[in-house]
Amino acid sequence: MIKIINALLAIGGGVLGAMLLFWVLNKLVEMLPRKWEARVKPYVFIGPALFAITVFLLYPAFQTVVASFANDDTTAWVGLRNYTSLLASREFQTTLINTLMWTLIVPVVTVALGLLVATLADRLTPGGEKVSKTLIFMPMAISMVGASAIWGFIYAVRPAAENQIGILNAVVTATGADPVNWLQMSNVKINTFLLMIVFIWTQVGYAMVLLSAAIKGVPEDTIEAGRIDGANERQIFSRIIVPQVWPTLITVFVTVLIGTMKTADIVYVMTNGNFSTNIVGAAFFVEMFKNMDNGRASAIVVMLMLAIIPVMVYQVKQFRAQEANR
Amino acid sequence: MATVKYDNATRLYPGNDKPSVDALDIDIADGEFLVLVGPSGCGKSTSLRMLAGLEEVNGGRILIDDKDVTDLSPKDRDVAMVFQNYALYPHMSVADNMGFALKIAGIDKGEIRRRVEEAAKILDLEPYLERKPKALSGGQRQRVAMGRAIVREPKVFLMDEPLSNLDAKLRVQTRTQIASLQRRLGITTVYVTHDQVEAMTMGDRVAVLKDGILQQCDSPRRMYDHPNNVFVAGFIGSPAMNLFEVPVAEGGVKFGNGVHPVDRSVLGSTGNRITLGVRPEDLEVSGEDGLPINIDVVEELGADAYVYGSVAGTDPGDRPIIARVDGRRPPMKGDVIHVKPKADHVHLFDVETGLRLGD
Numbered sequence: 019m020i021k022i023i024n025a026l027l028a029i030g031g032g033v034l035g036a037m038l039l040f041w042v043l044n045k046l047v048e049m050l051p052r053k054w055e056a057r058v059k060p061y062v063f064i065g066p067a068l069f070a071i072t073v074f075l076l077y078p079a080f081q082t083v084v085a086s087f088a089n090d091d092t093t094a095w096v097g098l099r100n101y102t103s104l105l106a107s108r109e110f111q112t113t114l115i116n117t118l119m120w121t122l123i124v125p126v127v128t129v130a131l132g133l134l135v136a137t138l139a140d141r142l143t144p145g146g147e148k149v150s151k152t153l154i155f156m157p158m159a160i161s162m163v164g165a166s167a168i169w170g171f172i173y174a175v176r177p178a179a180e181n182q183i184g185i186l187n188a189v190v191t192a193t194g195a196d197p198v199n200w201l202q203m204s205n206v207k208i209n210t211f212l213l214m215i216v217f218i219w220t221q222v223g224y225a226m227v228l229l230s231a232a233i234k235g236v237p238e239d240t241i242e243a244g245r246i247d248g249a250n251e252r253q254i255f256s257r258i259i260v261p262q263v264w265p266t267l268i269t270v271f272v273t274v275l276i277g278t279m280k281t282a283d284i285v286y287v288m289t290n291g292n293f294s295t296n297i298v299g300a301a302f303f304v305e306m307f308k309n310m311d312n313g314r315a316s317a318i319v320v321m322l323m324l325a326i327i328p329v330m331v332y333q334v335k336q337f338r339a340q341e342a343n344r
Numbered sequence: 345m346a347t348v349k350y351d352n353a354t355r356l357y358p359g360n361d362k363p364s365v366d367a368l369d370i371d372i373a374d375g376e377f378l379v380l381v382g383p384s385g386c387g388k389s390t391s392l393r394m395l396a397g398l399e400e401v402n403g404g405r406i407l408i409d410d411k412d413v414t415d416l417s418p419k420d421r422d423v424a425m426v427f428q429n430y431a432l433y434p435h436m437s438v439a440d441n442m443g444f445a446l447k448i449a450g451i452d453k454g455e456i457r458r459r460v461e462e463a464a465k466i467l468d469l470e471p472y473l474e475r476k477p478k479a480l481s482g483g484q485r486q487r488v489a490m491g492r493a494i495v496r497e498p499k500v501f502l503m504d505e506p507l508s509n510l511d512a513k514l515r516v517q518t519r520t521q522i523a524s525l526q527r528r529l530g531i532t533t534v535y536v537t538h539d540q541v542e543a544m545t546m547g548d549r550v551a552v553l554k555d556g557i558l559q560q561c562d563s564p565r566r567m568y569d570h571p572n573n574v575f576v577a578g579f580i581g582s583p584a585m586n587l588f589e590v591p592v593a594e595g596g597v598k599f600g601n602g603v604h605p606v607d608r609s610v611l612g613s614t615g616n617r618i619t620l621g622v623r624p625e626d627l628e629v630s631g632e633d634g635l636p637i638n639i640d641v642v643e644e645l646g647a648d649a650y651v652y653g654s655v656a657g658t659d660p661g662d663r664p665i666i667a668r669v670d671g672r673r674p675p676m677k678g679d680v681i682h683v684k685p686k687a688d689h690v691h692l693f694d695v696e697t698g699l700r701l702g703d
Contacts, residue, residue, distance in 0.1 A: 239431035
């Protein structure tokens, strides 16, 4: 109860405080001569946001870069040692390969499934569409840890003599085979794929909702024009619908891509990074809060940041191009 | 190059108890320009979409070139359509928009380019071939939509109110261009509009629909001179025909303080009232006999003037009486004039059925 009241106070205080701040600043600016008022006003309004970003985002980012060149408690410079030791370690190499696989596979599969579900749901009756979309969107509301727990049960394994509580192994043993320890199958990285499924399961709903809205926004008459122009259903989908929802598709793709690169919890909860399933996000968490090594943790984050920047740049460019096309 | 035949074609939307298009029967000759016209909701667009294959046919048949296409999908009918909102593909350039159908048909690139450029030349679109639709004006988009239909060289052109999004001046210009283009290409065309002026000026024949039922299908001239029923009489012509419900009298029908002579045989078995229709240009200003009219509005158009008024001594109804008068000496607002119809220019309709009486 106290917690709820505290939260409400914080929200109310934050909003009121911000309003008060802008009100006072505005009053102050209005006291300036006319000419100066117009010149100063824009800076007064973006000032607080700029200040917050500098203090809470830019400065920590800079600190992180600095820390990545220092030792575990940031008391002495070590040069590039954090980077070289990380990149030389077998374990971290696996982590990088896993992360690369995640970023290559997860966004593509998520967007493809989202597009498929959105297209198929669009053809259902309005009632059926609502129900199916709600069901598919639901995992989105579950936290990654919750989703990991759910899928932990699906992949669960018990010794062959006992009853299997995991649905996959229940199926496997029903056929007479021995139970499989799914999350330890590092052969051809099956366990990594199984972890990806958890993430995809939570994200398909998001992709579906945005893409479904975009598909509904495709003018019906362009589809009819396509039919009359002789296109079959497949050609209408690939040459008329998909190109028109392309901007949304890219946005969803990039958002999921960035989310994938930052993922830590699924791996941390389900395998704790063991059995060659570790990814960068989880590795960072372990270095930072378990091994208490500021230097290595910072180095991991800096590498991740460097990898995300080009993606962000691409997205901003896409967004601008899209705006210009309006 | 094809004929089109609607054979009792019917479209009943699920959940409706009245068909939107009810047993439509029209024969369209090869190379003919047929206009479907009617008020909104009359089923004209639905009829066109049935021919396109975008709308299911629930009864009857549709034939193109004597081939039953009722159950064929649009792509197998070899028809091209110009949509009201043009329906250009926003992600393709003008050239790609126009060539899309040919590309789907697997025609080689050089040939597509040649045909697109030819169409672009006819439509003055050459400078815009590489632009996207959104970088074009409304009139240019309309021409791209036309071009997309032309390059196909289809059996039938279908046009669904293609001019309704253009401004008035461009509409009149494009109207003429489309009509002359159609005549030059000689491709059978079905054209839908709610604008009876478009219908009259463009069509070889005009088909008037109301509530899904074909009222009359005739040449514009015939339609104007010989409307088959009260609805067509009131719909075709601008300003609209005056319709009076008048009592039958000795030797004809009573019109104002006079009697308009009508042959007894024409009145036949109808009751003692009939509907009499006179076009504004067929009302003559007479001396003291005829119908007295209080003039409410005078519209001076230069050569002509139209007076709008109501029968003197009655409430001005919702439908004013309109008469064309000499543009150089129009009466004034507030005047009372007497009008009577010119002898051979009245249309008589049954009050009950609305059908035309006599010839």
